Amino acid sequence: MIRNIDISNAMTIQTGKIFNKLPKPPEFVEGIRRAPKRSFTLSQQETEIALKNALRYIPEKWHKKLAPEFIHELLTTGRIYGYRFRPKGRIKGHPIDKYKGNCIEGQAFQVMIDNNLDFDIALYPYELVTYGETGQVCQNWMQYRLIKKYLEVLTNNQTLVMESGHPLGLFKSSPDAPRVIITNALMVGYFDDQENWHRAAALGVANYGQMTAGGWMYIGPQGIVHGTYSTILNAGRKKLHIPADKDLAGYLFVSSGLGGMSGAQGKSVEIANGVGIVAEVDYSRISARHKQGWISRITNNPAEAFREAKEYQAKKRRLAIAFYGNIVDLLEYAVDANIKIDLLSDQTSCHAAYDGGYCPQGLTFEERTELLDTDHLRFKKYVDKSLRHHYELVKKLVDRGTYFFDYGNSFLKAVFDAGVKEICKNGIDPADGFVFPSYVEDIMGPLLFDYGYGPFRWVCLSGKKEDLLETDKAAMKCIEPNRRFQDRDNYIWIRDADKHNLVVGTKARILYQDALGRMKIALKFNEMIRRGEIGPVMLGRDHHDTGGTDSPFRETANIKDGSNIMAEMATQCFAGNVARGMSLVALHNGGGVGVGKAINGGFGLVLDGSQRVDRIIERAIPWDVMGGIARRAWARNDNSIETAIKYNKTREGTDHITLPFIPNEKLVKDLVSKVFEIQK
Numbered sequence: 001m002i003r004n005i006d007i008s009n010a011m012t013i014q015t016g017k018i019f020n021k022l023p024k025p026p027e028f029v030e031g032i033r034r035a036p037k038r039s040f041t042l043s044q045q046e047t048e049i050a051l052k053n054a055l056r057y058i059p060e061k062w063h064k065k066l067a068p069e070f071i072h073e074l075l076t077t078g079r080i081y082g083y084r085f086r087p088k089g090r091i092k093g094h095p096i097d098k099y100k101g102n103c104i105e106g107q108a109f110q111v112m113i114d115n116n117l118d119f120d121i122a123l124y125p126y127e128l129v130t131y132g133e134t135g136q137v138c139q140n141w142m143q144y145r146l147i148k149k150y151l152e153v154l155t156n157n158q159t160l161v162m163e164s165g166h167p168l169g170l171f172k173s174s175p176d177a178p179r180v181i182i183t184n185a186l187m188v189g190y191f192d193d194q195e196n197w198h199r200a201a202a203l204g205v206a207n208y209g210q211m212t213a214g215g216w217m218y219i220g221p222q223g224i225v226h227g228t229y230s231t232i233l234n235a236g237r238k239k240l241h242i243p244a245d246k247d248l249a250g251y252l253f254v255s256s257g258l259g260g261m262s263g264a265q266g267k268s269v270e271i272a273n274g275v276g277i278v279a280e281v282d283y284s285r286i287s288a289r290h291k292q293g294w295i296s297r298i299t300n301n302p303a304e305a306f307r308e309a310k311e312y313q314a315k316k317r318r319l320a321i322a323f324y325g326n327i328v329d330l331l332e333y334a335v336d337a338n339i340k341i342d343l344l345s346d347q348t349s350c351h352a353a354y355d356g357g358y359c360p361q362g363l364t365f366e367e368r369t370e371l372l373d374t375d376h377l378r379f380k381k382y383v384d385k386s387l388r389h390h391y392e393l394v395k396k397l398v399d400r401g402t403y404f405f406d407y408g409n410s411f412l413k414a415v416f417d418a419g420v421k422e423i424c425k426n427g428i429d430p431a432d433g434f435v436f437p438s439y440v441e442d443i444m445g446p447l448l449f450d451y452g453y454g455p456f457r458w459v460c461l462s463g464k465k466e467d468l469l470e471t472d473k474a475a476m477k478c479i480e481p482n483r484r485f486q487d488r489d490n491y492i493w494i495r496d497a498d499k500h501n502l503v504v505g506t507k508a509r510i511l512y513q514d515a516l517g518r519m520k521i522a523l524k525f526n527e528m529i530r531r532g533e534i535g536p537v538m539l540g541r542d543h544h545d546t547g548g549t550d551s552p553f554r555e556t557a558n559i560k561d562g563s564n565i566m567a568e569m570a571t572q573c574f575a576g577n578v579a580r581g582m583s584l585v586a587l588h589n590g591g592g593v594g595v596g597k598a599i600n601g602g603f604g605l606v607l608d609g610s611q612r613v614d615r616i617i618e619r620a621i622p623w624d625v626m627g628g629i630a631r632r633a634w635a636r637n638d639n640s641i642e643t644a645i646k647y648n649k650t651r652e653g654t655d656h657i658t659l660p661f662i663p664n665e666k667l668v669k670d671l672v673s674k675v676f677e678i679q680k
């Protein structure tokens with residue numbers, strides 16, 4: 001019979017000590033957002049397992065006291081978070097030298113984890129949710145404490161293994177191996193669905209890492225602003241034929257939503273020098289964005305919104321207007337008054353349209369909340385009617401020359417679910433896609449990801465503003481603005497980044513860059529650290545990138561050779577980054593589109609000024625992006641083929657990408673149609 005005393009003695013790193021004293025019961029600061037209850041569906045036997053799973057972190061002497069507390073958490077929140085073990089007060093990413101550690105990476109990861117859980121950053125900080133409704137750093141506060149302990153003792157010859165938030169242990173490796181390898185919510189294919197994930201999460205064995213929540217690389221809303229800026233600017237280039245050296249000055253962008261991600265739209269359109277009107281039904285969201293300076297005007301009158309927009313367009317001045325009301329009312333006015341909208345999108349939470357994500361026309365936000373609670377069926381009917389009308393208005397505007405794109409919020413799918421079959425290309429079902437494009441399929445995919453441009457980012461671990469300014473300047477010098485219009489956009493972004501006051505939490509910066517651009521900047525930063533000009537830096541990226549994510553629903557939506565149901569690019573990217581010695585490597589199931597619909601991964605690299613890190617930069621950073629380019633090129637994506645051809649030349653003798661021969665379209669079509677004729 002195994003005794004707990006033997007277990008305690010066998011833990012040579014005294015993790016038991018963390019739990020030797022029982023912290024006081026939890027206190028919750030008023031006004032901090034709390035996660036909604038995740039529904040409780042476990043059977044009696046599963047509930048026993050969930051309880052035992054949570055208690056296994058804790059010495060036996062506390063089991064009697066904690067068991068009822070944990071059961072109460074499970075029944076009332078749907079999870080066992082172990083609230084009592086959360087450090088009291090606000091958690092915050094401090095300067096790196098405030099953390100204990102045997103290696104710089106161990107200290108750096110503690111900064112990143114704490115930043116992901118900051119009240120100012122995290123969506124539901126008490127439930128360890130950083131963003132995206134369910135994206136957690138780890139599953140519970142016992143894991144948090146253990147992870148912190150392991151990171152304090154981690155050495156250059158060990159790797160911390162993380163499985164769905166659980167620190168499995170420290171294992172011998174080498175200075176050239178990652179210091180931490182993370183996986184989140186990876187499930188066996190047969191069980192890889194929402195229901196089983198939900199059960200596994202309630203049992204305490206699965207963590208939904210989203211992307212940078214569980215990968216410890218989230219840097220607050222700044223990341224989304226750059227992505228939105230690039231998306232709308234490139235929509236303008238592609239569809240409005242805006243020349244390479246111009247921006248959105250004089251053009252009108254209309255959309256909806258000022259929430260978590262959608263809230264970036266106002267700021268982004270102003271940075272792109274255009275005029276934007278964003279409809280929002282929840283006034284608290286509008287006022288938060290207004291206070292933040294991400295919205296410049298508020299009105300509940302559509303005529304006033306369009307009048308002011310027109311004035312600013314004529315003067316080619318920037319302006320972000322919040323329309324307090326329903327997007328459908330705003331578009332109805334635009335159609336009736338024959339107003340010209342250049343770019344149109346939608347960022348209501350249509351991925352959860354019937355759960356409150358989409359407020360139907362005819363109901364205020366408050367009425368929608370009440371109806372949702374009292375009569376779900378009637379609410380659903382309202383949603384369907386509103387979505388059908390919404391679609392009719394979009395169609396009319398598109399017929400008059402507006403460019404509409406789906407912003408990855410499942411708007412088109414929601415319209416289909418509301419009964420509109422003609423929204424499907426084949427007029428029957430979404431199998432062949434929709435009549436309107438999505439933002440990755442039409443814009444981000446071909447114009448950014450296919451070249452390797454993606455959300456590269458860094459955190460100045462010293463916490464000093466001066467360091468961030470120095471890195472901004474250095475990165476700007478690495479960009480050749482006249483090479484491509486994307487470079488010019490990125491140059492302007494980094495030149496003005498500080499002016500736009502985008503930092504929330506740690507001193508972080510996002511900058512879309514291609515493979516060699518990222519490598520150049522990384523080497524430059526490492527040299528600056530070596531010379532003592534700045535403190536250490538943590539490099540990384542969003543998983544939503546060229547090679548980081550396989551998802552036919554988003555990131556790989558513009559891959560058309562049939563391989564977009566495969567998840568090998570993201571997996572190879574992860575393995576390749578492990579092999580090349582990135583400091584932190586992560587692989588997750590899910591991300592923005594849900595369990596089973598994406599496999600995504602990311603990395604973190606701690607720059608310490610050493611030659612060792614120079615070598616990692618040279619071998620790992622290009623790989624991280626070019627694996628994605630190689631796959632996109634093999635799928636016959638023109639811009640990736642062009643990028644790969646250049647890469648093969650510049651890196652001859654080092655890297656080599658296999659390129660596809662392109663058959664004559666007519667040859668293929670004629671032959672296949674003949675074969676099918678014969679079969680008929």
Ligand SMILES: NC(=O)c1ccc[n+]([C@@H]2O[C@H](COP(=O)([O-])OP(=O)(O)OC[C@H]3O[C@@H](n4cnc5c(N)ncnc54)[C@H](O)[C@@H]3O)[C@@H](O)[C@H]2O)c1
Nearest residue numbers: 257259260261262279280281326327348349358359408409
């Ligand atoms: N911005 C991005 O980079 C990005 C990328 C991929 C997907 N998305 C998708 O965009 C959607 C929005 O994300 P979020 O984090 O902002 O969600 P959110 O729920 O925080 O915000 C959506 C907002 O829309 C408002 N709204 C709902 N119905 C409305 C209506 N009819 N008229 C006007 N306002 C209405 C809501 O009040 C809410 O504030 C999600 O579906 C998300 O998956 C965004």
